[in-house]
Amino acid sequence: MIDPVLLRTDPEAVKRSQRARGNDEAVVDQALAADEARRAALAEFESLRAEQNQFGKQVKAASKEEKPALISQAQALAARVKDAEARAKEAEALFGEIAMRVENIVIDGVPAGGEENFVTLREVGEIPGFDFEPRDHLELGELLGAIDMERGAKVSGARFYFLRGVGARLELALMNMALDRALANGFTPLITPTLVRPEVMRGTGFLGDHASEVYHLPEDDLFLTGTSEVALAGYHADEILDLAEGPLRYAGWSTCYRREAGSHGKDTRGILRVHQFNKLEMFVYADPAEAEAEHDRLVAWQEEMLQSLGLGYRVIDVAAGDLGSSAARKFDIEAWVPTQGTYRELTSTSNCTTYQARRLATRFRTESGKTAPVATLNGTLATTRWIVAILETHQRADGSVTVPEALRPYLGGLEVLEPLGRA
C-alpha cells in the first residue's frame, strides 16, 4: 500500500512511478477521486454519529414523559447513521481496493522499462575458462551421485529432485555457511512456518500478479510460501517496533515452494528451476531513512558469499517494470553459468520501503514519539540453486569438483568431490 498522504500531496510522483513500471497511470486519478469520496462520506457519517451520541445523552437525562418522543426521533436518526456508516465503509473499501492496485513508488535512479532494461552495476570475479568441454551441473551432479532428477520425478513429478550424498551435504554446507555469516552480522536466525494464512500472503503482496505462482491448500485455506520473506514480513505484523538500537535483522531458514506456472519448457534440465528448494533469507526492519544504506549492506553481504565461493558474477539494478509490486528497488546478483554461457540469478535483494509494512501495520516509534511505518528489506544469502554455479565453475576435466576453500569446514574438510565410480 502506498502512502495515501503522498497520493494526495504529490500525485505526479505516483504517476511517474507507475509510468516507469509500465503500469496504468489512470489508477492514480481514480485513487485520488476515491480518496476524496471516502473522506466526504466519512465526514458525513462522523457528524451524524456525533449528533447521535448527543441524543443518547439526552435520552438518558430525559424525564419519563419526554422519553418516548425523544426515542422516536433518535430512531429516525439511527437509521440515517446506519445508512451513512454503510456508505462510508463502502467508500473506504473502494479506496482501499484502488489504492492497493498502485504498486510501490520506484526509487529515483531505478532504470525504467522492462526485464531487458536492467543496468549492470559491476562485474566481479573471473569468468571461468576450461581447456576441456565443461559438463553441465546435472551431468556433474549425476557423476557425483549428488542430484537425482529421475527419482524426483518418479516420486513427485517434474521439477522435483533428490539431493543425495555430497549433494545433500553441499546444500547443508552452503546454508550453514550463510547462517554463520548472518550471525556474524548480527542477524537473529529464525526457522519459519512455510504454511501461512491468506492475510499474511496478501499482505506481502504475493497474491497479486504472482498469485498463480503460489501453492494453495483449499481444505485449510493456507498457502505454501515461496520464500521465508512471507513469514518474516508477517512476524511483526500489527506491532510497534523499537528501532532505537538500529535495524532488526532476521535470517530465515526455510524450504520454499513455487508452482512455476507459465514457465513450462524453461530451464527444465536440472535444479535451476524447481518446485521446492531451501533458502536462507535475510530480512530487515529498518528506519525508512536508513533503508537505502541497508540495501547496500545486504548486497555487500551477498557479494561476500559469492566471492568466498569463487563465483564470477555481476550485480544488476533491476528495471522498474521487472520489480515485484512491493519493491521500490531490486538488485539481483547473477553468477556465471559456464555451460549456458550466461549469467543466472542467484540472489535478489529488494528494498520494499514502507509498502509492505503499511499493509501489515508494522510501525516504529520515531524520535518525536510518533509512530510511522518501518521499511522492510529482504535478500537471499544462500539457496539450492547456487549448487549449479558451484559445480559448474569448479569442475575439473575428470568430472570431479574442487570445493571452494570457504566451504570446506562445512563439509568436514572435504577438498574435492569425486565421481562415484572412483571414490
Added chain:
RNA sequence: GGAGAUAUGCCGGAGCGGCCGAACGGACUUCACUGCUAAUGAAGGGUCGGGCUACAACUCGACCGGGGGUUCAAAUCCCCCUAUCUCCGCCA
C-alpha cells in the same frame, strides 16, 4: 475428534446496557523532596482516522481478540470465526 473455560490498555486485573477510553495495582515519563542510589509525594499518558492546521493546540469519530446482529444507546446481550488453557479420546 468430543466437552468445557477464557480473550480488556506496556503488564497484571476490575467492569450494573447509558455516568467507560475504560476502576485499581505495577511499569514508564515529568516535577518536587532526599547528600547519591533507593524511598516518598504530585502530575501525565494508548492506537487509528477525519476536520482545522505550523505534521502544534483544538475538535470530532472509531477502537475492550476478529466479524456480524439486537437496541435510541453495547466492553457489557445474541450469533459466527479465530487463538489460548483444561479434561477425555486418538496418533506420534
